[in-house]
Amino acid sequence: MNFTSDTSAPAHPAVLEALSRVNDGPAPSYGADEASARAKAALVEIFETELEVWLCGSGTASNALSLSLLCPPTSAILCHAESHISCDERGAVEFFTGGGKLSLLPGEHARIDAAALEAAIGAIKRDFVHETPADVLSLTNLTESGAAYSLDQLSAHIDRAKAAGLSVHLDGARFANALVTLGCTPAQASWRLGVDVLTFGATKNGGLGCEAIILFGDMRARLPELHARAKRAGHMPAKMRFLAAQLEAYLQDGLWLELARAANAAAARLADGLARIPGASLAHPVDGNEVFAFLPQETAEAMLAAGASFYPWLDGSYRFVCAWNTQEADVEALLDAARERA
Amino acid sequence: MNFTSDTSAPAHPAVLEALSRVNDGPAPSYGADEASARAKAALVEIFETELEVWLCGSGTASNALSLSLLCPPTSAILCHAESHISCDERGAVEFFTGGGKLSLLPGEHARIDAAALEAAIGAIKRDFVHETPADVLSLTNLTESGAAYSLDQLSAHIDRAKAAGLSVHLDGARFANALVTLGCTPAQASWRLGVDVLTFGATKNGGLGCEAIILFGDMRARLPELHARAKRAGHMPAKMRFLAAQLEAYLQDGLWLELARAANAAAARLADGLARIPGASLAHPVDGNEVFAFLPQETAEAMLAAGASFYPWLDGSYRFVCAWNTQEADVEALLDAARERA
Amino acid sequence: MNFTSDTSAPAHPAVLEALSRVNDGPAPSYGADEASARAKAALVEIFETELEVWLCGSGTASNALSLSLLCPPTSAILCHAESHISCDERGAVEFFTGGGKLSLLPGEHARIDAAALEAAIGAIKRDFVHETPADVLSLTNLTESGAAYSLDQLSAHIDRAKAAGLSVHLDGARFANALVTLGCTPAQASWRLGVDVLTFGATKNGGLGCEAIILFGDMRARLPELHARAKRAGHMPAKMRFLAAQLEAYLQDGLWLELARAANAAAARLADGLARIPGASLAHPVDGNEVFAFLPQETAEAMLAAGASFYPWLDGSYRFVCAWNTQEADVEALLDAARERA
């Protein structure tokens, strides 16, 4: 009954096995191997567009590298106050951009509030040298609260940013989980809306450690700069084939969506059960694989006593994260423990 | 007949299989897992001392993180002009230190010349604010030219640096290959000499992607800072167990030394054969798994025509890198091609 | 009728004339001159304690250099959301610290709210590597809204910070103006409260361009690092005597306090007059030389039509800044213009 994080989950066997398939004889280093080419081809097919891609073992680095392409050291990035890049990456964006700023916006369920975005963009004075103007909007879907932006919400935010000359980054550490909920294509949830750079996560959803930085449209021309930045940040794995193989297996035959669907289903079941506990309530919409719930203290204690693990959250709720391998039995056992005490 | 690089070699099966052994159920993220604890314990045993360790998928990052602990942004690092940190890491050290400088020293076979080191250390004016004083000596063993420093050479360099208040980093991307040649213990080639931080490589010698940053002695107290720096650089893999498992398998039953011995033996055989080619000569001592040789152009062309791959080097020589899996047959085939033409 | 900023004011004649007095023959460069020694001695006398000092032509640089001593690149600085370091320095702190973060706190009149400070300090999890812990509290007195913290307020904030292990920086760009209002000694408003580093401004109050970074107590030992950081930031003027002479003249015979008193008196007169305009109200306490007032639009327009200059502020108020040379006649003329229309 481990609900601490999807990063605590193992890799999917198919992803792990893919490593063996590429472990045969010599292969060019640093991304020039055939598995990397196949992984890119799979992304092109899935996203239905030309794109450039760089693989990275870390979500933090993927976000920070992406943003370092978009944000000069003298500029700022609009993002949610609870976003991963603001709260959970120990200043990675400031480091990789060479001192760029995060400009924090509020909004329920870790979705940026439209009025706050409007106000922030409206306040940009590009010619006023003392202030740091925003050049980038960074969105996260699934949000840090486990909610999804709808396509309409994304579209409105992105259109507003683009109209003001900002570029757009999407942190898709849990892109698959959002996509399953939105019921749309990868293209519809990314570049067709205007996303310039996507951090496409696989680690939390069955990978060992693999995120793809995807450059769309005009950003494709920035691949050499991304290479240079990745290299000097130590994010150019010598034996890249072992990242590429993960991504290839992850994308094959829709495995990635299947795993996200499983995790989301487990979360939905869990959310449904928790919401019925007397005195409990959900803190956020459950649009993916994360459940945030306010619980009577004795309920939480009963769960812990039954051997479950999960984290208390800043707002007083508890966070339960389901993964691709979360078992129905585990969810039921957790709910049983909660119900007993209720 | 691939002699391009040891990074082009596959992972050793035992290392790869270890990933499956840890891929079982949930495990704490970010290095708090049991495999990480076991990997550390193995290092403690092998190095015969208390130490702290952080695992990293990248040699470049391991070096840069190590040096960012030792070198403030206003200081410099003494290193060889041909060192990996100077020539092959795209400014990673400058990036991670926040603008620290590399102060380049000459020396044959990419070993720092003792007189040049003496001159550089003697010229440090710590109170002269305009110049950038060196605070660190970074050595590489095996050197970039495939030579090994002897223990005496290391000792003299390190003693000189320590006497001047510098700390010492050792880039051990090919530490195993050097150790086999030196015929000493890991302790004798590192902390007993005064090395403060060691980049201990596994990637080139059978790993998928795993380097260990090892903190000795007083540097152990800097582990929290290393954690923070690793985190913000995106070098804190969520599923750390997959790095730890590599290291564990790599160290088990002396596999790491066995693999280095095999690579070194292949290189020795190759060097011996090349040296006998009329008109050919070795550019550097072959103390590990790398052979640099000056060859008649037609010899090189004959090798390429026979299907061999290897790189021309800046000094006009050719570099041949053997790996843990280099086959005697491949070496012989390469030499046959060379001999035919000679 | 120029009320745009105290940076638009000229230098005080005594300060300007001091430049001529040091412009005689050769003098050691980079702060080793006699005027620098005299300026330091004057500060020691005025602050009644041993201290170290570095002079800088820029308030932004003084703040950023100060904070770069206190905040490692992996840490954060607690400051007010409207502070100069956050809003008006184009990311200087992020740049000088190598990627440190500003953690923004609310509070009326640009004073940090005590409860918000308590919450922020209480939330620091020093061992949780993903978040960026605050290591510094940066206060501003006079605040950006022209209000002063009382000694009690300062003391409470500083004590809370110190208890949690944070160091304390005070941005005193308008320290003189605050001091006059507080009616205390420089020591009482700085190091006796626990301030570690003070940015002591002279530029806005009669200087040409001179700020002093003052290190108190244990921070004095960090002077060599400050020198190195100042040098590499281009804040080590070759002919330092011309900064030192400014500070010397500024401090002589209490000139600095006299000038601040004059500016404050002008602001008080202006505030008093504006507050009596029907429909007008003061936005913030007028504790120094700045007046923020909400005004009927026609009042503002009448002032502008009469030839006055001043800036509209973000909150809808107008900012009027008095300087050491603001004339009573100008204040009265401004008020006359306002009254006519009222």
Add this chain to the structure above:
Amino acid sequence: MNFTSDTSAPAHPAVLEALSRVNDGPAPSYGADEASARAKAALVEIFETELEVWLCGSGTASNALSLSLLCPPTSAILCHAESHISCDERGAVEFFTGGGKLSLLPGEHARIDAAALEAAIGAIKRDFVHETPADVLSLTNLTESGAAYSLDQLSAHIDRAKAAGLSVHLDGARFANALVTLGCTPAQASWRLGVDVLTFGATKNGGLGCEAIILFGDMRARLPELHARAKRAGHMPAKMRFLAAQLEAYLQDGLWLELARAANAAAARLADGLARIPGASLAHPVDGNEVFAFLPQETAEAMLAAGASFYPWLDGSYRFVCAWNTQEADVEALLDAARERA
């Protein structure tokens, strides 16, 4: 008999007096004042071309800001191994560029050797991500050894750089001294050769503290970025009029060239006298205001005993710097002391 440095010299009275002329009433801050406009107009006239300019109190900052416009954090700057940016700026360029590298070239008299430049440029592999390619050539005229590049030498270096796609920075801390020797126009020694950004020094030649960063040609469009970078580095003086007034006076009626001529003449006289001392020899051509001479030890001691001050240099020579105010009598007194002992 102070020959330590031209930074130890006072300001020229005309430059100092100019401060008083602008110290009259309010003036817009941050470079929007009339004196700044006049200073720019004077530069336009003198350089016979449209240009953009930013004033800065520091030569180190001027160089580093200039280079931060030209060199991305992933690139390198070709410069002489003894250049000021390499040896005397404590890593400012690395800091301002966010981790860019200096690639050091040899050459007599601190002039970059043509063959070394050719080799360095020829070795650039723009697509090889591991190495740091040079994007900039930084020249210094007068060089750090007091020699001047001829126009032909400059032209050849710049043409070679431009042909390889590099941009060109000229450190003109002693541009006036070089110009007097070259006997050409400012335009001929800068933009007409292809210089993109010029650091135009006044501090050493009669200023209090004023350097101009001059953007030529296409670089003019980068002024907003220069503004932003200057602001965040604390190099946007609030009361810019006091820098502008210096430059205006410095340029008026050819004062700057007159002062340089005087300093050069003093150096020529000194060099001529020293060269005649038995056992003495000049280390470098004396093309400006600096004399480097190898001297018998007793000669140097006799000079010191006579009250002269000057510095021993790294190569065993002694450096004597003349300034705009160096008196013939001082030169003769120094030579007398030397001759007595010889």
